[in-house]
Amino acid sequence: MWVPGVGLLSRLMLSAMTRAGRFCILKSGAVRLMDVPAGNRRGLSDYYPHLMPSVGFGKSSSRVYRCRSETKRYITSPRVAETLVRILRGKRKSCQLFLECNPGPGILTRALLESGAKVIALESDETFIPQLKSLGKKVNGRLEVVYCDFFKLDPRSRGILTPPVMTSDMLFQYLGIEAQPWSKGAPLKAIGILPPKNERSALWKLLHDLYSCTSIYKYGRLELNLFISEKECRKIMANPQNPSLYQALSVLCQIACGIKLLHTESCLSFGTYTANGQLAKQKHRESLEQNLCFIQLTPHRNLFAGTLTPFNYDVFFHMLRQCFMKRNAKLIDHLHSLSPIDAMHILKQIKKNKDVKVIDMYPEDFQHLFETIECSKDDNYKWLYDDFMEDVII
């Protein structure tokens, strides 16, 4: 317990935080943290894996470790399913491939199949699998059911994976889908509902995967059609014109993808299930009055054509998170913490005046800013950010 030596202070349970909760993160830092050499960890808050409260070594109860019960939304109304099929399929009759995430009772799946599409159903709840499989038998091979959690693909921790958690390589190999170059169109369309409890972390994960060209995006410019709460939807589509909603996620989404709002539907049209497949009662009135938006996220073909590449996207991410930590501050103040290059010089180059605030910058402005610094010729050192910090982040 007591480790003498250099890091006397590492025992301090100190943690520096300025504001909590603005940024969610993709995974618990624990596993990655182990790899950080102790010397680098000093002073940062100690984070230990949470120990299970078990008494001594005598307790004989064998606990089965389940994922925390999370509620999931499913499409239960045939009307909604029909609407969606109309939106997605249009008048097409061709055999299109859809990847449906967490179909649950399979209302939408059925509607899609009826319209003549091919569907891969990724279901993370075992209770629905038999039902879906029996459905698959009826449509001779147009439905493939996989026990898999789409939103937990490629976890960062390196343990062995047991379904429903798996890697995208495993999944795509199993499905026999080849990777397509970025410039080509989307290999398939995915449909799903973001997990209501942690929409934001799911979005962050998707964006990380997209910008780094890993996970599902390794296989091409996947088009996502997602149900997302209206609140979040307005946030990711925000820009300086509605500054109260504007945030890092908005910039990242808008730079990376074309966002199209396809449809809005009340929460009432969805069923909520707990982890073991029970229909849950909807508790909060608020959540009932909310709407869900159906949006389409298509990654831009020319996203990586410029200076921003999967090689340096992490700097871009860091820049945005940093800026939006204090959204009302002047950009110039943030620049001092981002790059050793003279801030005034940078501002002059992007043709902004020195009083410009973070929330006055459009997504394209941020991209321009990033490219300006990244391409600056004079300076040997462009960013203060380095991957030591990345170790902390991811």
Place this chain on the structure above:
Amino acid sequence: MSAVRWGRGAAGFGRALWPAGTPGLLAEEGALGGVWGRKRSSTASPCEQDRRKDWGHAELLEVLKARVRQLQAEGMAEVTVKRVAKRVAVARAPEAGGAQPPRQAPAGAKGAGAKGAAATLSSRWAQKLDSDQQLMEKRKQRLEGKLQKRVEKGAWQKQLRLEPRLLSRKLASQLQHWEQGAPRSPWEEQLAQLLQEAPHRLSSEAAAAPADRGPESRLEGQQQRLLSFFECCLLTGHLPLAHHVLVTHHSKSQQQRLLTLSMYNMVMLGWARQGSFKELTYVFFMLKDAGLAPDLQSYAAALQCMGRLDQDAGTIRRCLKQMAQDGLQLQGLFTAVPLSAEERAELLRAVRKAKPTFTPPRPPVPPPQVNTSPLLREIYAKQDPAVSYPRLHLSLKELQGLFQQQLRVEMATTITVESVEKVPLLTKEVLHARKTLAGLRTRWRTALYRELQETKESEAHAAREGRLSLFPYLCLLSEKEVVRMLLQTLQALPAQGESLLFLAHELGLRVFKRKQLRNEVQELEQRYSKYLHLLASDTQVAEPCLPRQHWEALGVPEAPHEQPWPMSVVVQLGKQLAEVLVRAAQMPSSLAAPRSPGTLIPVLYHVYSFRSFRQIGILKPHPAFTQLLETAAERTLTFESTDVPMLCPPLPWTSPHSGAFLLSPTKMMRSVEGSQQHQLLLERCPPAELHGALDALTQLGNCAWRVNGRVLDLVLQLFADKGCPRLGVPAPPSEAPRPPEGRRAPNRCLLPEVSPAEKAEMRRELARRLKVAREMQSLRADALYRLSLARHLRHRVFWLPHNMDFRGRTYPCSPHFNHLGSDLARALLEFAQGRPLGPHGLNWLKIHLVNLTGLKKRESLQARRDYADELMEDILDSADRPMTGRKWWMEADEPWQALACCMEVARAVRAPDPAAYVSHFPVHQDGSCNGLQHYAALGRDSVGAASVNLLPSDLPQDVYSEVAAQVEVFRRQDAEQGVQVAQVLEGFISRKVVKQTVMTVVYGVTRYGGRLQIEKRLREIHDFPQDFVWEASHYLVRQVFNSLQEMFSGTRSIQRWLTESARLISHTGSAVEWVTPLGIPIIQPYHRDSKVMIKGGLQSLTFSSSVDTSQKPNTLKQKNGFPPNFIHSLDSSHMMLTALHCYRKGLTFVSVHDCFWTHAADVAVMNQVCREQFVRLHSQPILHNLSRFLIERFCSDPRTSKSIWVSRLMDTLLSVPKTGTFNLEQVKHSTYFFS
């Protein structure tokens, strides 16, 4: 919006926020000086003239500064700004002379004179400036006019407030009456009258409160801050400021509640020391007004002051009478109040006036204190002829020389050591870089002085507004010292930066530590020299005694130590200093970008990093600066003097806060920073109860060490070459898979035709390489410190002072180089004192060598020895040609120690008479699974005891193999019943898989942690089907726990009992406490987190601390921590007992927790002592004692006895687990108990 100030330009920004008319430092100091000058004469007329002079200078400064700001704002030519800036700097130079408030009143006059001169000088500059530019002149005048107005308006407000504002009307009118009548009636009479006014409001409550809160009584954060503020003010001679803040707080009822008696007393004491009776009376008024009852200290201060002023007897008599009425003993003034000799004399003078015959009681002769622990009876028994305490091999003269060396090191506070890194070729480039660095440092020094002064200014300003600013703290150290400290910090900052919080904390602590340095060097020198007579080889003492006893006999106990500062103060102070550093450190931009214009850019940047939802502020040096340091390759390392082993025997521990280093106070019990509960507990403990721990620590620290030169040479050779990670010598950075240019993209990354996926792959590869490089670098730095220190200490004798953690486990104080480290670190050390091997020494050396190889763990001692004899050729070969021969040693478990042992064996066998060979080599004896040994002995588990070698047996038993066997039994049963995992695991259950889990289970590893450990082992097995790892590890950890339960049934119930007790204690709202068999009080410092936030400046800092006793205990940690901590407190007791008894027998003894070291010749004696003491320790009714203690501590309070938790706790505590039938005496004959 929280006040986050941005790193760059923060200085200017911050300053610009001030009202333009704020007087500068000088003005404030002037006002202060006025007060100082006044206090002797005791008149209220301020020294107008002085102030005017100061104002003149201050104004000018302010104007110049304002001018600089204005020019900067208008973006005028750089040059002009610089010129003006220079003037400001010059104008400030004389200010530096006058800035330090004179400590003694007479000095005030001199200071004022200097200031006057400065004023005339600066007015000349002002004229010059005027003639420079007409335009500027106009502006300046305008400004000046404005300034003048403000100054005049604010002059009186700036005065420090002396008169109290009393809340009680009666007292207020009394005061008024007194003041009006001041010329006629002497104040003393007033004081006497005032004293008779018994405090009405709170007296009864106040008296009851301390007793009421009992052990938990503790100053709350804010109060702690106030107290340390006053203390610092006193220390730095800013008494009027302390008074001012006291008055300000007193006058607001909200804040008054924070003030405690000790704060009034402290300010009063300050006035008393100066003989300022008027101010003292003011404080007394306030004290009464707050409804507090004066205590001995208050009276001591008042009387002392009267003594100094030579008051008449009547007043003093009245004062003494009142004291008697308050139920305070006159004797108490001399025994219970800590006083310096001078204060004592003054006090006595006053008392003698009233009572001419009074004789103060003799300085309290420490009553014959005897430790009551039955375990230590022998140790402290009077005169035993068998005692032969060891002596050092050095003569008195040599030791005195060493003392002088150590004294010099500690007075310098830091020590510079040459690094063992390869000497760079002194190319032009290197020389140029060094020159640049030197130039930069000179520049920074000046800039730091300036920034520091500006910071002091603003803090002084804040203090004058009644806020608890950092001003007195900043004055604790001389500016020179602070600047030096900051420059060192900058030098040592790692390239990837350091968290601001960490940095701030460290800086703050350093200030605190340095402030504490003792200064009675001469007295120490004399005493220490006498003390050495006990240790030196050529001196005699009257009767043999322990070092502590000898030291205590040489003089009176020392003054009480100072309270630590609250964490928030430490961090705030450190942050302030860090900000000074950020603002001051600048370098020319040409270092970063060769073609840029030569402007100045900051060296340090405040950047953010994200950890989960937290944002962490990091201070990071500019990469160009890191590069510069690397190129310059300066080969020196700077250590704090307390981080390096001592060069003379440490001071013996005489109390929880005195011992070890000569000048720097060290705590006997280290604990989480900011926690006080341990210290409080230790202080409350009767001193004699701690004797066991004090003496054991002293004894461990008294072992003299030296460096094993041959091993060091070999390691250095490897280190300078390419390293050897397999042998624990880290490779130099050049060996790392280093990407060519930092994190910059390889050229391919810019090519559009490379696909995004490939770029992503490149990024991952780069990140991987950087990570490896970074890990290597941190390992390398660690080794660099250790080896550099080793080389520094080579050819010297040194000592490793020890202290202990909150459970009583002992550790050396010096972190980098000690015997607790890795194999390599241990191999570098040997005893400085030699002992002839004697008849059996060589055998023990051989056995030790085989133990180090780890090859014959389950063989008898005889077999191990024979094995060594068989391999003698290899051993000799290793010793002679370690790097070129057969390299047998490299295959050992602990290669470097094995090599060192090979060399020792070789020397011994080649000696003409091996028995006479003088060996310095430490031989180890390890407890086999020591935690379980203690559990088995506690629970008298026969099966368990046998498996951990408590029972005599021909061959060593191995608990890990036995657990593995037991697990295998369970597995087979399950496999037969068709459990799939059990079938898969067939043939994979081995000792190795279960070892770590079994080992750590006693120390509280949970199923979760245990599963991770086993998972790791399973992954290492290549032919194990990896798909099953999770399930299998899960299954295995369960079976390991079950097996342990089967074998150690008593252990299991004890563990449960401990856990349950801790849970219930925690629910009653207290932290678990207990007392070790040796009498050390222990408390678990686990509380719910409390958050402290420090706003403003670069960044707001928040830290959570789990040691705040005002928070509820953290039940989970309290209960999970209790069993392992309790066992640790037992194993430390065992070690201390062994140490003390070995010392009586004249042995050299040190320990690494459950691994005991001594000379080869003495192993047999040590083994015998070790076994005897284990039996004696466990013959005590340990659990019953614990139960009794806990009942008394937690269940005896009548107020809480009705609580359901308390009654449940009572039930649990009364049902002490039953024990088994194991006969403890058998341990004495067990060869492999420790082996």
